[in-house]
Amino acid sequence: MKLEQLTVHLRQRTAWEAIELGMALVRRDAGAVFKPWLLITLPILLLLNALGWALDLIGLAGFLMWWLKPVFDRIPLFVISRAVFGATPTVRETLAAQLRWGWRPMLHYLTWRRLSPARSVFLPVDLLEGVDGARLRDRRRVLGGSVYGHAALLTLLCVNFEIALCLGGIFAVMLYFPLELLPDTLRDAWTLLALQSPQWSRVALNLLVWSAVTVIEPFFVGAGFGLYLNRRTELEAWDVELVFRKLRQRLAAGASGVLLVLVGVLGMHSDVARAQDAAPASEESVESPTDDRLEQVFADQFDDDRRFRKAADQAHRDPDLNRTRTQKRWEPKTREEKEQAPREQPTLPWLQALAGTFAFIGEWGLWILLAVLVLALLISAPRWLPWMRGAYAPRVRIDNAITTQPVDLPQTLPADVASAARRLWKSGQRRDALALLYRAGVVALARQLQTTLPPGATEAECLRASRRLPQAEDRQLFAQVVRIWQYAAYAQRDPDEDEFEALLQQLQQRGGWLA
Numbered sequence: 001m002k003l004e005q006l007t008v009h010l011r012q013r014t015a016w017e018a019i020e021l022g023m024a025l026v027r028r029d030a031g032a033v034f035k036p037w038l039l040i041t042l043p044i045l046l047l048l049n050a051l052g053w054a055l056d057l058i059g060l061a062g063f064l065m066w067w068l069k070p071v072f073d074r075i076p077l078f079v080i081s082r083a084v085f086g087a088t089p090t091v092r093e094t095l096a097a098q099l100r101w102g103w104r105p106m107l108h109y110l111t112w113r114r115l116s117p118a119r120s121v122f123l124p125v126d127l128l129e130g131v132d133g134a135r136l137r138d139r140r141r142v143l144g145g146s147v148y149g150h151a152a153l154l155t156l157l158c159v160n161f162e163i164a165l166c167l168g169g170i171f172a173v174m175l176y177f178p179l180e181l182l183p184d185t186l187r188d189a190w191t192l193l194a195l196q197s198p199q200w201s202r203v204a205l206n207l208l209v210w211s212a213v214t215v216i217e218p219f220f221v222g223a224g225f226g227l228y229l230n231r232r233t234e235l236e237a238w239d240v241e242l243v244f245r246k247l248r249q250r251l252a253a254g255a256s257g258v259l260l261v262l263v264g265v266l267g268m269h270s271d272v273a274r275a276q277d278a279a280p281a282s283e284e285s286v287e288s289p290t291d292d293r294l295e296q297v298f299a300d301q302f303d304d305d306r307r308f309r310k311a312a313d314q315a316h317r318d319p320d321l322n323r324t325r326t327q328k329r330w331e332p333k334t335r336e337e338k339e340q341a342p343r344e345q346p347t348l349p350w351l352q353a354l355a356g357t358f359a360f361i362g363e364w365g366l367w368i369l370l371a372v373l374v375l376a377l378l379i380s381a382p383r384w385l386p387w388m389r390g391a392y393a394p395r396v397r398i399d400n401a402i403t404t405q406p407v408d409l410p411q412t413l414p415a416d417v418a419s420a421a422r423r424l425w426k427s428g429q430r431r432d433a434l435a436l437l438y439r440a441g442v443v444a445l446a447r448q449l450q451t452t453l454p455p456g457a458t459e460a461e462c463l464r465a466s467r468r469l470p471q472a473e474d475r476q477l478f479a480q481v482v483r484i485w486q487y488a489a490y491a492q493r494d495p496d497e498d499e500f501e502a503l504l505q506q507l508q509q510r511g512g513w514l515a
Contacts, residue, residue, distance in 0.1 A: 019154060023219045026076060062206040077127060121148070122144055
């Protein structure tokens with residue numbers, strides 16, 4: 001692993017900062033992530049839905065696409081794990097790698113680990129480190145133990161985002177329906193999706209779920225990789241190791257210069273020795289040129305040493321490397337510490353008395369309040385005690401006074417509905433007359449719309465159907481019939497004689513309603 005090639009700034013981050021780092025990696029290499037994702041997942045989606053259509057198991061096709069998500073997660077993980085070291089793979093390389101890379105742990109992730117809430121953190125451990133057995137379990141525990149809760153919460157958030165995108169796609173279709181038809185649209189949508197869903201609607205639902213997963217899943221994998229990268233930085237001190245590697249490179253680059261200086265110094269010493277043998281001189285005349293030349297030769301090295309000390313002092317002042325911190329906490333004093341503690345200075349007597357009063361009220365205030373309430377109840381007992389008499393007496397059960405009256409109507413409508421309704425009205429059977437008018441109106445509504453209303457259709461369903469009548473007068477008249485019938489059937493409010501006759505005349509004038 002070449003840490004020098006990392007394209008991110010290594011430092012110890014919080015878990016949420018690490019999640020944001022992983023998502024930023026996916027955004028940076030979005031093309032390299034989403035292109036192979038589409039080239040692999042879309043054909044599998046179409047193949048599974050085609051088989052499901054042929055076998056009438058489209059729901060199973062959608063379930064299999066959801067269950068195979070750990071297999072698809074290898075795509076973004078392969079890309080960002082290489083791109084973080086500056087080697088972003090091409091689409092061809094990513095597609096070729098999916099044939100041989102990362103299949104060994106998939107048996108676990110497609111069986112008992114499929115519903116693991118920390119899959120995003122454990123997947124890089126299994127696919128990138130190449131360990132197994134007890135060592136793999138130890139690595140999973142060490143790397144994922146402290147961020148297990150963050151990974152589980154990340155999974156929950158991503159699932160909620162996928163559900164929100166699916167619901168948003170469903171309700172976005174309903175935005176194109178007129179507002180007055182929205183109740184019927186919602187009912188038809190529920191029938192279409194849950195009760196009597198055709199195959200094309202289930203295929204569309206699978207496509208919608210796949211689209212939501214395509215948007216969210218790569219970021220989910222990237223966030224887990226960010227947690228994994230941050231945990232390795234914390235445990236293995238990658239940031240410190242990277243600083244020392246850079247320092248070693250600088251020293252190695254300066255080693256050749258040091259060798260040249262040593263060769264020059266040795267040659268200089270040989271020249272001085274030959275000069276001394278040829279012409280002896282005084283001590284000052286020999287050492288002064290030598291010292292000046294040494295100072296000139298080692299001047300660069302002295303400067304490097306000063307720069308190194310400056311860099312080391314700056315590194316020690318770096319808060320990322322100096323992890324010391326001050327933490328304060330409250331601890332109870334022991335008896336010896338209390339005795340050794342300095343005594344407080346005496347205060348004024350009246351202030352001490354006031355403090356004692358507040359302390360007594362704070363300690364015994366609730367008990368005093370309870371005693372005052374009990375005393376007040378005992379004193380006022382002659383007034384409120386008579387009210388309590390009979391409170392615990394057995395209650396007398398009153399039978400329900402609601403009575404029902406069946407409406408006896410013929411199986412077929414009479415030839416003259418208006419005359420039959422007047423006859424029932426005059427004989428005192430007002431509810432039967434209004435029921436006959438309502439039934440005749442429903443039959444006429446179905447005839448004018450050339451449709452068949454479902455058996456047991458409610459008044460609200462008939463009113464919604466009446467909105468399709470071409471004439472506004474017919475819609476208003478049918479709504480008036482339904483309203484008068486509802487008042488009589490549910491509120492026991494019968495119309496008067498004049499209102500009933502006016503309704504009959506309107507129905508007769510709008511030919512076809514009482515035929």
